[in-house]
Amino acid sequence: MDTIISASILSADLCNLERDIKRAEKAGCDYIHFDVMDGVFVNNISYGIPVLKSVSKVTDIVLDVHLMIVDPIKYIKQFAESGADIITFHYEAGSDCGEVIDLIHSYGKKAGVSVKPNTPVSVLYPYLDKIDMVLVMTVEPGFGGQGFITETLDKIAELKGELDKRNMTVPIQVDGGINDKTAPKVKENGASILVAGSYLFGAEDMKKAVDVLRDRF
Ligand code: DX5
Ligand code: ZN
Numbered sequence: 001m002d003t004i005i006s007a008s009i010l011s012a013d014l015c016n017l018e019r020d021i022k023r024a025e026k027a028g029c030d031y032i033h034f035d036v037m038d039g040v041f042v043n044n045i046s047y048g049i050p051v052l053k054s055v056s057k058v059t060d061i062v063l064d065v066h067l068m069i070v071d072p073i074k075y076i077k078q079f080a081e082s083g084a085d086i087i088t089f090h091y092e093a094g095s096d097c098g099e100v101i102d103l104i105h106s107y108g109k110k111a112g113v114s115v116k117p118n119t120p121v122s123v124l125y126p127y128l129d130k131i132d133m134v135l136v137m138t139v140e141p142g143f144g145g146q147g148f149i150t151e152t153l154d155k156i157a158e159l160k161g162e163l164d165k166r167n168m169t170v171p172i173q174v175d176g177g178i179n180d181k182t183a184p185k186v187k188e189n190g191a192s193i194l195v196a197g198s199y200l201f202g203a204e205d206m207k208k209a210v211d212v213l214r215d216r217f
Contacts, residue, residue: 003187003214006031006064006173008197009055010046010144017051018058020201027206028214031064033175033195034084038069041093042142049075049082056083064195066114066175068141069093073100080107088112088135088173091123101130112173116141117149121159131170133193134159138186139176144197148177153189160190183213 114135
C-alpha cells in the first residue's frame with residue numbers, strides 16, 4: 001500500500017495559507033491536515049470552522065480534519081458542512097465514540113478516531129469495524145514541532161497486529177514528530193498515513209521531503 005502524506009498546515013504561514021496549500025499540493029501531498037484546538041482538550045487554540053470553509057473553497061485536495069476539542073459531537077455537523085472529507089475526533093474527548101462515528105457517516109464523511117500517547121489502542125477495538133481510519137498520536141496533542149515519542153511504535157504494531165488478525169485494512173495514521181528519521185519506523189510498524197507539519201513546511205524543497213517520507217526505507 002502506498003504511503004499517504006498529510007501536510008499539517010499548523011506549520012504553514014497562516015497569512016499565506018492559500019499559497020502554502022498550493023505548495024503542498026504541488027509537492028505531492030495527498031491530504032491537508034487541519035488541526036482544530038479548543039484550549040480545553042489541549043492547551044492551545046488554533047483555528048476552526050470559518051477558516052476550514054475558506055480553505056475548502058481554494059482547494060480540491062482531501063481535507064483531513066483533526067478535532068482536538070471536547071464534546072466533538074456538538075460540532076460534527078458544522079465541520080461536515082464546511083468542507084471536511086475526513087473527520088477525526090479523540091476517544092478521550094467525552095462524547096460517545098459510536099455515536100460520533102455514526103453522526104460523521106450520516107453526513108457522508110469518513111470517520112477517524114484518535115488516541116493520545118497514554119491511551120491504549122485496545123479501547124478502539126470495539127469500534128474497528130465502523131472506523132475509516134485510526135489516528136495514533138505520536139506526540140501529546142497540542143503543538144507542532146515536538147519530538148516523536150518512541151513508545152508509541154509498540155501501539156502502532158499492536159493495532160496493526162489486531163487488524164491483520166481480523167483481516168481488516170483500516171489505515172493507521174500517525175501524527176507528531178514525523179520526519180526522515182521517524183517515518184521509516186512508523187511505516188515498518190504498520191502506519192500508512194503520515195501527518196507532517198514542521199518537517200514539510202520547514203523543508204527547503206518540500207517535494208523532496210514528501211518523497212523522503214513516502215519512499216525511504
Ligand atoms: C499536534 C497536531 C499535529 C502537528 C504536527 O497536536 O495534531 O498535526 O501539526 O506537527 P509536527 O509534524 O511538526 O510534529
Ligand atoms: Zn493533527
